[in-house]
Amino acid sequence: MSKFGELIDVEIPVLFDFFTEWNEPSKAMHAVLRDVAAALGDKAKVIKIDVEKNQELSEALRVKGLPTLIIYKNGEMKWRQSGEQDANTLIGIVQQFV
Template sequence: MSKFGELIDVEIPVLLDFYTEANDQSVAMHSVLRDVAASLGDKAKVIKIDVGKNKELAEALRVKGLPTLIIYKDGEMKWRHSGEQDANTLINIIQEYV
């Protein structure tokens, strides 16, 4: 868990994508997240977290539906959404925190 703290306690927004390869919506989000990361460059981070390999973290954050998208900035949760989102919507939301 201490690694998680280091990931989210940064000055730029961090978009976490909780996913599993067994979930079609999660897989569909991969290309969307690539577009978001490419568009924002070094203004934000996009991190994919496989819930199968990170069960403790997913449980601690009460991740139920997949994909679950969470934005952190300075170690604080700023936004959360379960389900798919399009790239433009995500970019606009992240830019509120840049």
């Protein structure tokens, strides 16, 4: 979990995607997140976290529904939502924190 602290304690927004490979909505978000990362470039980071490989972190953050999307900036959670989002919506949300 100490690595997670390093990931979120940065001055640019970090969008986390908590997912599993067997969850269809999670898989549908892969292409969307690729588009979001490409559109934002170095203004933000997009990091995917497999809940099955990171159960302790997922439990600590109370991740229940998949996919769960969370934005952190300067170590602070700024936004969180479960469920699918389209690329334009996510880009707009992340840009609020750039």
